[in-house]
Amino acid sequence: MEQLKLAYYSPMNGEFSLKELNFLFVFQVNCPGCFIHGIPVVDQLHQEFGNQVSFLGLSTAFEDFDLNTEENTRLLIDSGELIGETRKAFESQGISTYPIELNFPIAMDRFADHTFDLAQAVEDICNTNPNFSTWPTFDQDTLRKKIMAYLKEQVCIPVTFTLNQMRGTPTFIVFNEKMDILRHHFGHQSVHSLRSELNELLSVSN
Template sequence: MQKLALHYNNLLKGSFELKKLNFLFVFQVNCPGCFLYGIPLVNKLYKEFQKDISFLGLSTAFENFDLNTAANTKLLVNNNTIIGHTKKALKNQGFDEYPYTIDFPIAMDKIMNNSEDLEKAILHICSINPNYTSFSYREQLLFKAHVKAYFEKLEIISMTFTLNQLKGTPSFILFDDNYEILYHKFGHIDSNELIAQLKSFVKTLS
């Protein structure tokens, strides 16, 4: 079972305490679907499951790096300010700012900024490759060099998003107190299906 590599600096809203069950919502501020669909869904889940599940919303950036920033995330958290494509989408619905509360804690994905972070990232990607340990020493060196070259081509590396090889936003991840990923979905998912999954895990681990 794959472990979640969760990296963030200071929380921008609320507090996060690791529990037996934890729910991670990964979003970008320049992601209309995250706001029209993702946040209302997570608010609903938070209201129903917060006693049994610890929640964290993680603002990240894998594109539009000038918009998907910590500064714009702070504006969202403090003033309900929206930007970019998100602002355009909500303006079409008659809103100049985000019209809903964000009920769950929010943090910003950690940006890789030194050689120590890079080395940890390379080792992590190697560790989640199921064939890595069966490679010869030379093959392992070549694979590590390939991963390093991939990282060095990226303009900005958001560590949680990149190390977990997420497909995009919104992403929804349920994990336990050992950071083992129990459930992972990307994009639009049926809320009833997700609620049923969470109830099942809560019942199993209670």
């Protein structure tokens, strides 16, 4: 079972602690879809399952690094301030600040620094492919070289986003206390479908 590699700075909005079942919501502040289709769903689920499931919102940046920052994430939490394309999307509807109060813990994705182990990162990324260990050695080495070259070219590496090979935001991941990924979704998800998944997973764990 694929394991979640989770790295973040100190939470800005409450504390996160592992439970038997955990819900990770990955977003960017300059991502209108995250605010229109993501946060309302997570807020509703947090209200319903907050006593049984541990929630964490992870603000990340795989693009627009000048906008998707910890500072702008703090402004969102503290005052509902919106930025960039997200701000434009809401202002077009006559909304100047985000109308939903963020009550679940939020942290900033950790960014690679001089201590970041590139070789280990390459292995982690390779192993997101469940069949990687069965590939011929030549193919494995070729992929390793491609990933290493890609990582070295990056100006900024968001660790959680990169190591888990996320496709974009919003991303929703349900995982257990062993960091095993139980569900992984990218893009718009209905509150009904995610609610059903959480109920199903809770019934199995109880």
